[in-house]
Amino acid sequence: MTEGTSIDINGLIRGNEKSFQILFINYYSVLVSFAMKYLESQDVAEDIVQDVFVKIWESREKLGEIDNLSAYLYQMVRFKSFNYLRAEKIRQDATKSFAEELDEIEMNEYIKNETFRIVMQTLEDLPSGSRNVFSRAIQGYSAKEIAEELGIAVETVKKQKQIARRILKEKLGNLFTLFFAMW
Known part of the structure; x- marks a missing residue:
């Protein structure tokens, strides 16, 4: 004091x-x-x-x-x-x-759910034409089937699919390869 x-x-x-x-x-x-x-x-x-x-x-x-x-x-x-x-x-x-x-199973479940959420959000962010084509492509539809269903040319389907792949690859990086490499 x-x-x-x-x-x-x-x-x-x-x-x-x-x-x-x-x-x-x-x-x-x-x-x-x-x-x-x-x-x-x-x-x-x-x-x-x-x-x-x-x-x-x-x-x-x-x-x-x-x-x-x-x-x-x-x-x-x-x-x-x-x-x-x-x-x-x-x-x-x-x-x-x-x-x-938080054991390994819970952590893996969290990672799986979060990865799925990120992928789905990225798919939602695609332009509508690319999103429509790509969502059908990953369900196993051929380019011809998609073209017929959407009433567009097969070349348009291929172009929209290409645009979707490019955007997804940019946004998702390695996750793209993990999920969509075969499409």
Whole structure:
């Protein structure tokens, strides 16, 4: 605490911002240093100390019940630091547990579903003529059957199929080879 600057508890209780400012200036940096004894992050320590000051301001009417404000501030910082560490450990344990539960089968299923979604979205993004031709081609229809069904020339079917293959190859890269190399 700065020499010669005393904390006006009654001013704090009444909501005097100058009294609060003096409290903040006198304790902020020492409380951050104190929090750093428990925490590894300067940012987290600063956040915790700021939270303590917010709590002090919000419950300032009860400050008259506190015998030693300095000890109370340190106790609040320690308590909030421990709560943060406990919550962080719970979060890390949950993340680790979740990762362990995702076994290879689930991961493969996820990859398969996501790959299918990407391929289907890419097919939807094709120009309509190319999409109509290509979707029939991958269902096993011949160029002649597609031409007859759509009422277009066989050469148009071949051209639309070629356009679709080029676009899909550009957008899908190696996935194209995996899924559509035979068409």
